[in-house]
Amino acid sequence: MTLTLLYDGSFNGLMTAIFIIYDHKVKLPIIAKASQEQKDLFGGTMDVITDAEKAERVWKRFTSLCSKNDSKQIYRAFLSEIIGIENTIYEFLKITFENQKAPSGDYGNTTVLKITQAAKMVGREKHRMEAFVRFHMIDEEIYYANVEPDFNVLPLIASHFKNRYADQKWVIYDLKRDFGISYDLNSVQEVQIEFDKPKSQRGILNTTVSEKGEEVVVSGSFRESENNYKDLWNQYFKSTNIKSRKNMKLHLQHVPKRYWKYLSEKV
Amino acid sequence: MNMNYERIKEKLEILADAAKYDVSCSSSGSKKTNKNKGLGDSSGMGICHSYTEDGRCVSLLKILLTNVCIFDCAYCVTRKSNDIKRAAFTVQEVVDLTINFYRRNYIEGLFLSSGIFKSPDATMERLIRVAKKLREEENFNGYIHLKSIPGASDELMQEAGLYADRLSVNIEIPTKAGLKLLAPDKDHKDFIQPMKAVQKSIQIYKSEKKLIKSTPIYAPAGQSTQMIVGATGESDRDIMYSANFFYNKFSMKRVYYSGYIPVAEDSRLPAIGTEVPMMRENRLYQTDWLLRFYGFDVREILNDTHQNLDMDIDPKLSWALRNLDQFPIDINRADKRMLARVPGIGMKSVGKILSARRYRKLNWEHLKAIGISMNRSKYFITCDSREFESRDLTSSKIKDLIMINSTSKYHKNFSNQLSLFS
Numbered sequence: 001m002t003l004t005l006l007y008d009g010s011f012n013g014l015m016t017a018i019f020i021i022y023d024h025k026v027k028l029p030i031i032a033k034a035s036q037e038q039k040d041l042f043g044g045t046m047d048v049i050t051d052a053e054k055a056e057r058v059w060k061r062f063t064s065l066c067s068k069n070d071s072k073q074i075y076r077a078f079l080s081e082i083i084g085i086e087n088t089i090y091e092f093l094k095i096t097f098e099n100q101k102a103p104s105g106d107y108g109n110t111t112v113l114k115i116t117q118a119a120k121m122v123g124r125e126k127h128r129m130e131a132f133v134r135f136h137m138i139d140e141e142i143y144y145a146n147v148e149p150d151f152n153v154l155p156l157i158a159s160h161f162k163n164r165y166a167d168q169k170w171v172i173y174d175l176k177r178d179f180g181i182s183y184d185l186n187s188v189q190e191v192q193i194e195f196d197k198p199k200s201q202r203g204i205l206n207t208t209v210s211e212k213g214e215e216v217v218v219s220g221s222f223r224e225s226e227n228n229y230k231d232l233w234n235q236y237f238k239s240t241n242i243k244s245r246k247n248m249k250l251h252l253q254h255v256p257k258r259y260w261k262y263l264s265e266k267v
Numbered sequence: 268m269n270m271n272y273e274r275i276k277e278k279l280e281i282l283a284d285a286a287k288y289d290v291s292c293s294s295s296g297s298k299k300t301n302k303n304k305g306l307g308d309s310s311g312m313g314i315c316h317s318y319t320e321d322g323r324c325v326s327l328l329k330i331l332l333t334n335v336c337i338f339d340c341a342y343c344v345t346r347k348s349n350d351i352k353r354a355a356f357t358v359q360e361v362v363d364l365t366i367n368f369y370r371r372n373y374i375e376g377l378f379l380s381s382g383i384f385k386s387p388d389a390t391m392e393r394l395i396r397v398a399k400k401l402r403e404e405e406n407f408n409g410y411i412h413l414k415s416i417p418g419a420s421d422e423l424m425q426e427a428g429l430y431a432d433r434l435s436v437n438i439e440i441p442t443k444a445g446l447k448l449l450a451p452d453k454d455h456k457d458f459i460q461p462m463k464a465v466q467k468s469i470q471i472y473k474s475e476k477k478l479i480k481s482t483p484i485y486a487p488a489g490q491s492t493q494m495i496v497g498a499t500g501e502s503d504r505d506i507m508y509s510a511n512f513f514y515n516k517f518s519m520k521r522v523y524y525s526g527y528i529p530v531a532e533d534s535r536l537p538a539i540g541t542e543v544p545m546m547r548e549n550r551l552y553q554t555d556w557l558l559r560f561y562g563f564d565v566r567e568i569l570n571d572t573h574q575n576l577d578m579d580i581d582p583k584l585s586w587a588l589r590n591l592d593q594f595p596i597d598i599n600r601a602d603k604r605m606l607a608r609v610p611g612i613g614m615k616s617v618g619k620i621l622s623a624r625r626y627r628k629l630n631w632e633h634l635k636a637i638g639i640s641m642n643r644s645k646y647f648i649t650c651d652s653r654e655f656e657s658r659d660l661t662s663s664k665i666k667d668l669i670m671i672n673s674t675s676k677y678h679k680n681f682s683n684q685l686s687l688f689s
Contacts, residue, residue: 103626104622105619105622105623105625105626106622106623106625106626106627107619107620107622107623107633107636107637108623108624108626108627108629108633108636109626110636113636113637127312127314130314131314131315131316131317132316132317133372134371134372134373135370135371135372136371137371143370143371145372160311163300163301163308163310164301164306164307164308165306165307165370166301166304166305166306167304167305167306167406168306168370185304228272229367229368229371231272231276232272232275232276232279232364232368233368233371233373235276235279235280235283236279236283236328236368237317237319237325238280239279239280239281239283239284239287240283240284240286240287240319240325240329241287241319241320241321242287242288242319242321242323242528243321244528244543245321245322245323245526245528245543245545246320246321247320247321247322247545248320249322250318250321250322251318251319251320251321251322253322254315254318254322254324255317255318263317265317266317
């Protein structure tokens with residue numbers, strides 16, 4: 001009989017679930033997010049209570065048996081949020097524990113290939129966000145950007161932006177997952193913002209943000225002078241195009257339409 | 268930025284438009300990390316922040332300092348005899364634009380070129396001033412690509428590399444004869460001299476850095492150049508042999524190929540409205556990749572009997588069809604060099620095959636899952652399976668079979684012609 005382990009969606013939660021599978025010697029486990037519970041008529045369910053210590057034991061053991069690239073790929077695959085990816089990750093760890101060595105580069109194995117492909121998709125999205133984030137300055141000298149990435153990549157892009165914009169405060173907010181990262185000239189922290197506008201109106205032109213949380217205060221409205229920079233950028237974008245070389249197929253391949261709404265040059 | 272915004276916008280329109288024929292937009296290969304909590308970092312891979320409708324990457328703010336020019340090169344939109352609006356940025360305006368675009372994550376940095384006003388040295392000196400100001404006053408660690416102005420002195424070229432990540436001088440016309448025809452006031456050696464100066468400095472600074480750690484880095488992203496394709500009558504062999512010369516002789520990081528876009532009515536050049544030879548440009552880039560990453564020698568691809576690339580198939584397939592005696596190869600045993608020569612297998616797949624076959628013998632299913640193009644590769648390989656192409660097919664038969672089953676870029680461009688015969 002299968003046993004579905006329901007975890008809270010965090011990486012530590014997933015690692016705790018895997019700990020429990022070994023600890024309880026679960027024969028036919030299925031791991032799923034509690035928020036995505038599917039009733040399995042013939043199996044039982046179990047709620048996983050995230051335990052950082054147990055999670056760390058699993059992760060430490062795994063990382064001692066694999067390369068840096070393997071652990072990076074597993075984490076990235078996790079951030080893909082692909083339904084069922086937890087089970088592929090479990091499978092990968094299981095193979096590793098059985099062989100006392102991670103199956104690095106065994107692309108003839110479906111589990112390994114799936115992890116590689118999921119990690120690649122997330123890596124591509126990370127790179128896209130590093131490219132497509134468009135800051136505009138709001139009051140308090142904060143550079144602010146909204147994003148809606150396909151995968152949960154904010155944890156991956158934080159260090160890139162921290163290294164690059166070390167001397168300016170910035171906030172990148174994932175509207176889809178309703179959390180952001182904020183840099184205050186010292187460190188990057190996760191933040192949640194209470195917007196005073198409904199989601200659909202938080203477009204690039206009208207991000208009025210007010211926030212009552214603890215870590216960051218983002219208030220005030222969009223600066224008029226910001227329109228000038230946006231305008232100059234749009235002008236540049238127009239002037240640098242070569243009309244006689246138009247190739248929309250290639251254009252869309254590089255900048256799929258779903259990203260356009262936050263790119264001022266494409267609005 | 269306290270400046271006349273409307274005026275800046277107008278200048279941007281003119282000076283971005285004039286700079287756009289320079290195709291390089293690379294922002295990778297530098298090693299500059301953020302220092303002392305300054306602005307910017309260019310230690311990672313290049314980033315394309317947007318793409319124009321022609322599908323080209325927008326990574327840098329690519330502008331001319333001025334489009335005033337004392338030269339009259341026929342292929343150039345900025346030539347002095349052309350009746351166009353002229354404009355010039357001040358040093359401070361370029362600095363402000365770069366910083367403000369960079370802070371908003373629009374760009375990776377600046378690509379600054381210029382028409383040659385007054386003299387090559389005066390122009391080069393002004394370009395250097397922009398870069399120096401960005402580095403020293405703004406603590407800017409983003410990417411800077413400066414144009415080496417043909418005819419600029421060695422001393423200025425040496426200084427330029429201290430602030431720029433990359434330096435480039437565009438050879439534009441691949442042969443000396445072509446250059447004489449289209450740019451009578453320019454001398455071939457004026458292009459070569461700055462390349463030599465930069466290459467020499469790169470070598471000197473590199474060897475000094477080994478001994479003295481505090482030696483500044485000099486043009487860490489190296490040099491590049493660009494050639495116009497299809498303006499004069501060069502063969503693909505002429506172009507690629509030139510490219511090969513620049514790669515070997517000046518350790519170029521990149522050679523760019525730019526299909527000629529008619530910008531002037533001139534009896535020496537293709538007429539305005541002539542189609543940009545994009546397919547040819549694409550085939551040249553594929554050849555360039557084969558030389559740089561796939562271990563091909565230029566003479567294997569282009570030589571006395573094959574002076575031009577095939578337009579209907581890619582150069583690797585074309586090579587393989589001319590060398591069927593070297594195939595089929597066994598995927599589970601062939602070395603890296605031969606795997607890279609199989610049509611339909613890219614370098615990423617080569618790496619995956621080498622890695623995966625340490626675990627097990629690979630069959631068609633595995634190869635498909637890894638992502639190689641079966642349509643093109645299956646005639647050239649065997650694997651752990653009894654099924655393989657056993658017919659004794661000729662080159663032209665294989666080519667036909669591959670073309671029937673693929674949607675080539677070539678088909679789109681030539682569909683009108685093909686339909687006449689169908």
